[in-house]
Amino acid sequence: MKKSLAELIFAKDKRSSLALVRRSALLTLVLLCIYAAVSLYYLTALQSAMTQVSEVHNRKVELIHRMSNIVQARSLQLYSVAFKDDPWFRDARFMEFRAVAVEFIELRDRLIALGLDPKERALLNDALEIIRVTAPLQEDIMQRILGGEQGPEIWSAIVDQDLPLEMSLLNIFQRLAQTVQDNAYAARHDSEIRYQTALRMLAVVTLLIIISVLAGAARVLVRLRSIENSLNEEKELAIGTLNNIADGVIVTDAQGFILSMNRAAGHMTGLAPERALGESIDEVYRLSRPSGDPCMPPGVFATLLSSVATRVHRYQTLEDRQGVLHYVEETVSPIFDENDQRVRVSFIFRDVSADLAHMEQMTWDAQHDHLTGALNRRAFEVELQRACLDARQGRACTLIYLDLDDFKHLNDTHGHHAGDAFLVALVRTMSSCIRRHDSLARLGGDEFAILLSDCDLDNAQQIVDNLARSISELTFTFEGRALKGAGASIGVHAITSRDTDPETVMRRVDEACYVAKRRGKNQVCIVA
Numbered sequence: 001m002k003k004s005l006a007e008l009i010f011a012k013d014k015r016s017s018l019a020l021v022r023r024s025a026l027l028t029l030v031l032l033c034i035y036a037a038v039s040l041y042y043l044t045a046l047q048s049a050m051t052q053v054s055e056v057h058n059r060k061v062e063l064i065h066r067m068s069n070i071v072q073a074r075s076l077q078l079y080s081v082a083f084k085d086d087p088w089f090r091d092a093r094f095m096e097f098r099a100v101a102v103e104f105i106e107l108r109d110r111l112i113a114l115g116l117d118p119k120e121r122a123l124l125n126d127a128l129e130i131i132r133v134t135a136p137l138q139e140d141i142m143q144r145i146l147g148g149e150q151g152p153e154i155w156s157a158i159v160d161q162d163l164p165l166e167m168s169l170l171n172i173f174q175r176l177a178q179t180v181q182d183n184a185y186a187a188r189h190d191s192e193i194r195y196q197t198a199l200r201m202l203a204v205v206t207l208l209i210i211i212s213v214l215a216g217a218a219r220v221l222v223r224l225r226s227i228e229n230s231l232n233e234e235k236e237l238a239i240g241t242l243n244n245i246a247d248g249v250i251v252t253d254a255q256g257f258i259l260s261m262n263r264a265a266g267h268m269t270g271l272a273p274e275r276a277l278g279e280s281i282d283e284v285y286r287l288s289r290p291s292g293d294p295c296m297p298p299g300v301f302a303t304l305l306s307s308v309a310t311r312v313h314r315y316q317t318l319e320d321r322q323g324v325l326h327y328v329e330e331t332v333s334p335i336f337d338e339n340d341q342r343v344r345v346s347f348i349f350r351d352v353s354a355d356l357a358h359m360e361q362m363t364w365d366a367q368h369d370h371l372t373g374a375l376n377r378r379a380f381e382v383e384l385q386r387a388c389l390d391a392r393q394g395r396a397c398t399l400i401y402l403d404l405d406d407f408k409h410l411n412d413t414h415g416h417h418a419g420d421a422f423l424v425a426l427v428r429t430m431s432s433c434i435r436r437h438d439s440l441a442r443l444g445g446d447e448f449a450i451l452l453s454d455c456d457l458d459n460a461q462q463i464v465d466n467l468a469r470s471i472s473e474l475t476f477t478f479e480g481r482a483l484k485g486a487g488a489s490i491g492v493h494a495i496t497s498r499d500t501d502p503e504t505v506m507r508r509v510d511e512a513c514y515v516a517k518r519r520g521k522n523q524v525c526i527v528a
Contacts, residue, residue: 042198054184057183057184057187060116061177061180061184063111063114064177064180070103071131071170074101075138077093077094077097078097078138078158081094081145082145082154082158090146108124109348117183120183123175124176127173130169133165134162134166137162147378147381245264246350247264248268248328248349250284250346251344251346251347252344253344254343254345256280256302268326269286269318270320270324271320271321281298281347287318288317295316302347305345327356329349331349369441371423374427374441374448375442376441376442377441379441383451387399388499388501391495391499394497397453397455398456398492399449399492399493400464400467400490401448401490401506401512402489403446404447404486405487406486407486414483417478418478418483422485425474426448426485429474430470433466433467434463435452435463438450457494464492464526465524468488471485471522472487472522488522491512491514491524492512493509493527493528
């Protein structure tokens with residue numbers, strides 16, 4: 001009885017086991033296919049990530065080499081201008097010298113947009129710090145060469161100042177390229193390790209699936225969950241990084257509706273990023289031209305960028321929700337899919353109002369006398385060169401040269417601070433005697449020049465008489481006392497088509513001033 005019961009139970013178990021085997025085999029096959037598909041997807045994603053890492057680092061290295069080449073090109077253009085006396089050759093090199101600077105800025109922005117690790121960022125910042133020194137230095141040397149300056153001072157500026165900085169800059173770029181290559185090698189090595197590990201894991205887990213479906217499925221789920229967590233962490237890190245950069249970033253879809261916006265963009269537009277999501281770019285990112293004229297709406301402008309490689313770099317005025325204007329430097333980049341269909345548009349912009357004001361102040365300081373605010377000698381030479389060109393085309397111009405009388409006596413009697421106060425008052429007085437478009441310059445300690453544009457000798461006579469009278473009657477206040485200023489000997493020369501160069505004009509008006517000084521104080525000598 002017991003034996004029959006045992007056989008019955010065994011038979012039932014056998015039939016149940018066969019059914020279980022069939023179901024387990026089918027389930028194993030289905031899960032194996034699913035797992036194989038998921039594993040292949042994961043491996044493909046790893047392979048794509050490896051390829052993307054290599055592409056990004058290769059693009060970084062390419063951009064760094066191109067930036068390094070531009071640095072060398074600017075130096076070579078500067079040296080070639082210094083060696084060549086041909087004005088046509090110099091003009092061509094000067095245009096190239098200016099053009100490559102714009103290309104360098106674009107390459108820098110593209111490199112930063114690719115993302116840099118802290119060491120790469122530090123090296124790039126070191127390079128940019130040197131460039132902030134070399135750029136105005138090279139510009140100054142170039143302007144001095146183009147202005148006709150030659151000799152050991154120019155070569156000293158090139159060899160002793162510019163060349164060491166350029167060598168340091170090229171060395172930094174070389175180190176930056178090597179760092180990027182090292183990072184690329186480390187990233188590829190890490191990706192390859194991950195890829196090989198995944199392959200081995202696939203083989204092992206596939207075997208484990210055949211042995212135990214549930215264990216294999218659990219391991220797959222755990223692995224996928226780990227990858228998902230890692231991706232989420234990287235996404236959060238990317239979002240955090242985007243929110244902490246100084247540049248504003250707005251990403252829209254193909255129809256111009258905002259998909260994402262970082263905090264900097266929210267600050268400059270006056271609208272919180274979370275409130276901007278889904279809004280039209282034209283309603284949030286309100287631009288106008290720097291002149292104040294309206295410009296094409298950003299959404300419409302982005303639709304005109306049809307090329308995959310198009311990146312438009314421009315300067316615009318951004319008005320926020322409070323009506324505050326920000327002068328911004330903007331880059332617009334459309335993003336296309338594999339079918340060349342626009343799917344995204346990125347607007348990257350930064351507030352350069354402070355930079356613009358600083359540049360304008362530096363430009364003004366480079367062209368004006370720091371005490372009186374009049375033009376300095378270098379800026380006046382440019383104006384005089386332009387006047388000579390105008391005279392050759394039939395436009396009348398008159399040059400006035402003033403040499404102060406008894407200015408040394410004023411300094412010796414009342415001190416140099418009193419002399420400085422007189423010079424400031426003198427420039428203010430002379431400015432009131434000339435027209436707005438005329439040029440007043442301080443050429444030396446007590447030497448001044450005035451260039452009357454579109455003015456012949458007959459019309460200049462009244463200005464000169466008023467100028468001489470005002471200077472002779474000038475009194476100024478110093479430390480609560482009214483002091484009599486120094487007079488001036490004045491030479492006047494009409495610039496005509498016979499005057500071929502500024503040096504000749506200055507020599508003639510200087511001779512006229514010398515004749516006036518020999519006649520006595522506060523005298524005027526006019527030569528045609």
